[in-house]
Amino acid sequence: xxxxxxxxxxxHTRIRSRxxxxxxxxxxxxxxxxxxxxxxxxxAPxxxxxxxPQDGAxxxxxxxxxxxxxxAQQQAVLDYWTPARTAALTSPLSGNPPRSGPDGAPWTGxxxxxxxVGRLFFxxxxxxxxxxxTVVNSANHSTVVTAGHCVNSxxxxxxxxxxxxxxxxVPGYHDGLAPYGRFVARAGVADATWLLNDEQNAxxxxxxxxxxxxxxxxxxxxxxxxxxxxAQRIGFxxxxxxxxxxxxxxxAAAGDPARTGLPEYTGARLAYCAGRTRENPGPxxxxxxxxxxxxxxxxxxxxxxxPRIADFNASSxxxxxxxxDTLGAxxxxxxxxxxxxxxxxxxxxxxxxxxxxxxxxxFKAAERA
Numbered sequence: 001x002x003x004x005x006x007x008x009x010x011x012h013t014r015i016r017s018r019x020x021x022x023x024x025x026x027x028x029x030x031x032x033x034x035x036x037x038x039x040x041x042x043x044a045p046x047x048x049x050x051x052x053p054q055d056g057a058x059x060x061x062x063x064x065x066x067x068x069x070x071x072a073q074q075q076a077v078l079d080y081w082t083p084a085r086t087a088a089l090t091s092p093l094s095g096n097p098p099r100s101g102p103d104g105a106p107w108t109g110x111x112x113x114x115x116x117v118g119r120l121f122f123x124x125x126x127x128x129x130x131x132x133x134t135v136v137n138s139a140n141h142s143t144v145v146t147a148g149h150c151v152n153s154x155x156x157x158x159x160x161x162x163x164x165x166x167x168x169x170v171p172g173y174h175d176g177l178a179p180y181g182r183f184v185a186r187a188g189v190a191d192a193t194w195l196l197n198d199e200q201n202a203x204x205x206x207x208x209x210x211x212x213x214x215x216x217x218x219x220x221x222x223x224x225x226x227x228x229x230x231a232q233r234i235g236f237x238x239x240x241x242x243x244x245x246x247x248x249x250x251x252a253a254a255g256d257p258a259r260t261g262l263p264e265y266t267g268a269r270l271a272y273c274a275g276r277t278r279e280n281p282g283p284x285x286x287x288x289x290x291x292x293x294x295x296x297x298x299x300x301x302x303x304x305x306x307p308r309i310a311d312f313n314a315s316s317x318x319x320x321x322x323x324x325d326t327l328g329a330x331x332x333x334x335x336x337x338x339x340x341x342x343x344x345x346x347x348x349x350x351x352x353x354x355x356x357x358x359x360x361x362x363f364k365a366a367e368r369a
Contacts, residue, residue, distance in 0.1 A: 060191050060357060060358045060359070060360070060361040060362060061191060061192035061193065062189060062191070062192070062361050062362055062365045063152075063189070063190050063191065063192040063194075063195055064187055064188070064189055064365065065152070065163040065187060065188045066186070066187050067163070067165075067167060067184075067185045067186060067187055067188060068167075068184045068185065068186060068216065069186060069216075073184075074184045074216050077166050077167070077168055077184045077185075078168070078182060078184060080123075080166050081121055081166065081168050081182070083176065085121075085128060086121060086176060087176065088128065089121070089128060089129070089130045089251070089267055089302075090176070090251070090266050090267045090268050091251045091252065091261065091265070091266040091267060092261060092266070093261050093262075093263065093266060094260050094261020094262065095261065096258060096259065096260065096261055096262055098262065099256075099258050099259050099262070102273065102274050102275050102296070103273050103275065103295075103296040103297050103298050103346075103347075104253065104256070104259060104264075104265075104271060104272075104273050104297060104298035104299055105264070105271065105272060105273075106262075106263065106264035106269055106270070106271055106272075107247065107264075107269075107270040107271060107272045109314055109317070110314060110315065110316065110317030111317065112229075112230045112316060112317030112318060113247070113317035113318075114172050114174075114270055114317075115135075115171055115172045115180065115228040115229065115230055115317075116134055116135045116171065116228060116230050116231055116232050116317070116318075117132065117133075117134050117135075117171070117172075117247045117248075117270060117306070117307065118132070118133060118134075118135075118144075118169050118170050118171035118172060118173050119131075119132065119133075119169075119170050119173035119249045119267070119302075120132060120133040120144075120146055120150055120167065120168070120169050120170075120213075120305060121166065121167070121168045121169075121170070122150065122164040122165065122166055122167045122168070123164060123165045123166040124153055124164050125153070125155045125156075125160070125162065128166075130249065130251075130267060130302050131146055131147060131150035131249075131302065131303075131304045131305040131306075132146065132247065132248040132249050132302065132303055132304065132305045132306035132307075132325075133145065133146035133150070133169055133213065133305050134146070134232055134247075134305075134306070134307040134321055135171060135224055135225055135228060135230070135231045135232065136231055136232050136233070136234045136321060136363070137225070137231040137232065137233055137234065138225065138231070138363070138366065138367035139367040139368065140214065140223070140366075140367050140368070140369055141223040141224065141225035141226055141231075142186070142214055142215045142216075142217075142223045142224055142225065142369070143212055143213070143214055143215070143225075143363070143366045143367050143369075144169055144212065144213050144215060144224065145210070145211070145212050145234065145305075145307070145321060145324060145363075146210075146211055146212070146213065146304075146305030146324060147209050147210060147211065147304045147305035147324050147325070147326045147351065148190050148191070148194040148197075148208055148209040148210050148211045148326075149197075149209055149304065149326065150164070150211065150304055150305040151163065151164060151167070151188040151189075151190055151211035151212075151213065152164065152188065152190050152194060152195055152211065153197075154197060154198065154199055158197075158198040158199035158200055159198075161195055161196070161197070163188055164188075167184070167185035167188065167213060168182055168183065168184050168185070169182075169183045169185065169213065169215055169224070170182055170183070171183070171224060171227070171228050172228065173249065173270075174268065174269050174270065175268050175269065176268070180218070180224075180227045180228050181218030181219055181220060181222065181227055182218060182219070183215040183216060183217070183218055183224050183227075184215065184216045185213045185214070185215055185216070186213075186214045186215060186216045186369070187213070187214040187366075187369060188211060188212075188213055188214075189211060189212040189213070189214065189362050189365050189366045190208075190210075190211040190212075190362065191208040191210075191211075191358055191362060193205065193208045194208035194209065194210075194211070197209075202282055202286050202287065202288050202289070203282070203286075203287050203288065203289055204289075206288055206289055206292060206326070206327075206352065207289040207290075207291060207292070207352050207358060208352070208358060209324075209326045209351065209352055210323075210324050210326075210351075210352050210354065210358070210359055210362070211362065212362055212363060212365075212366035213366075214366050214369040230317070230318065232307065232309065232318060232319060232320070232321050233318070233319065233320040233321065234320065234321050234354065234359075234363060235310070235320040235321065235322045235354065236354050236355055236356040236359055236360050237354075237355055237356050238310060238320070238322040238353065238354070240277060240279055240291060240293040240323075240353045241276070241277055241278075241279070241293070242276070242277055242310045242322070243274075243275065243276050243277075243310070244274070244275070244276075244277055244294075244295055244308050244309060244310050244312070244322070245272055245273070245274045245308075245309045245312045245319065246272060246273045246274070246294065246295055246297055246299070246303075246306060246307070246308050246309070246325055246349055247270060247271070247272045247306050247307055247309070248270075248271060248272075248299045248302065248303030248304075248305075248306030248325065248349075249267050249268075249269075249270060249271070249302045249303065249306075250264070250265050250267070250271055250298075250299035250300045250301060250302045250303040251265065251266060251267040251300065251301045251302040252265055252300035252301045252302070253265040253298045253299075253300060254298050254299070254300035254301075254328050254347055255298055255328075255330075255340055255347040256298045259298060265298075265299075265300070267302050271299055271303075273295055273296065273297035273298070273299060273349060274295065275295035275296050275297075276295060277293040277294055277295050277308075277348075277350075278293065278294070278295075278331050278335050278348055278350075279291070279292060279293050279335065280292040280293070280294065280327075280329040280331065280337075280348065280350040281335070281336065281337065282329075282337065283337050288329075289352075291352055291353045291355070292327075292329075292350050292351060292352060292353075293308070293323060293350055293351070293353050294308065294323075294325060294329070294348045294349045294350030294351060295308075295348060295349065296346045296347065296348055297325075297328075297347065297348060297349035298347060299325075299349055300328065303325055303349065304325065304326055305324055305325070305326075306324065306325045306349075307321040307323075307324060307325075308321065308322055308323040308324065308325060308351065308353075309321055309322070310322045321354070322353060322354055323351050323352055323353045323354050324351045324352065324354075325349045325350065325351040326350070326351035326352065327349075327350060327351065328347055328348070328349055328350070329347070329348050329350050330345050330346065330347050330348070331345070331346060331348050332344050332345050332346075
């Protein structure tokens with residue numbers, strides 16, 4: 001089942017996009033909040049109890065990884081992402097004629113929306129990749145939400161889990177430009193269960209494929225929420241079945257060759273899909289956990305971590321992020337998994353619905369940093 005990274009792991013293909021040595025500043029800590037200056041050997045506070053789990057999921061245990069904190073560490077990340085490196089993560093144009101629909105189109109609407117969504121660059125096991133992330137309204141004005149596999153990931157075999165390095169967020173990214181600056185990640189926040197992900201057991205792990213990054217200020221000393229002048233709301237325990245908008249920076253058009261190489265499918269520009277969600281049950285041999293929702297959508301590699309927004313106001317550009325997108329699923333009219341290319345089989349872009357059990361403790365830890 002295709003995941004939105006462009007990398008194949010076990011039975012999934014995550015929808016990150018791939019084109020080093022990693023510097024680990026602290027050990028992973030299970031914590032109720034972020035203590036960015038704590039020594040690596042310090043004892044971790046007790047994990048929060050969280051809300052009652054849904055569908056068998058255990059309450060969130062917050063795992064925190066401190067990343068670039070000092071000025072030198074931040075500058076090293078900025079220096080790493082040269083124009084040539086970011087350009088290498090942009091797919092070539094095809095020259096195909098424009099083709100748009102609710103299942104995928106370039107975003108030409110509210111500028112406020114495009115300011116709050118951005119491209120997330122990072123290095124994963126020595127390979128440069130990109131995802132999508134979103135500025136959410138937070139106490140520290142420095143928090144973005146994305147997919148778990150855009151922050152922490154095993155290798156291609158499902159082994160050697162590591163926190164990803166060189167994490168840099170560019171809100172409003174387009175055509176290689178960073179109109180609001182570049183923001184280096186200060187810390188990653190994910191669920192401890194996700195850190196055990198082996199890419200083989202979707203039923204056990206995929207509900208936890210969600211994460212937050214706490215960002216440093218940009219070169220002008222502005223926090224990300226202040227620099228872009230807006231933020232999306234975040235919601236927990238919202239109904240999965242809803243009309244939503246999904247946004248991302250895909251480097252491919254999955255399931256539609258006619259859109260391959262259009263500007264909005266190269267990673268250079270923001271794309272979106274809009275429609276009614278379906279829940280993805282997963283194939284019988286690799287079932288998904290309950291709560292994986294998404295709308296019909298052709299966005300492929302690079303769209304991972306993009307927001308699934310409910311109650312979206314097209315004029316204001318603001319809505320409520322109720323989940324993140326992590327994988328592609330082909331579903332028929334009855335909501336069952338089907339074979340791509342068969343009648344009434346439509347690709348959906350799906351991911352976990354945010355809950356008070358898993359997501360809220362992660363968010364609270366991130367926004368307190």
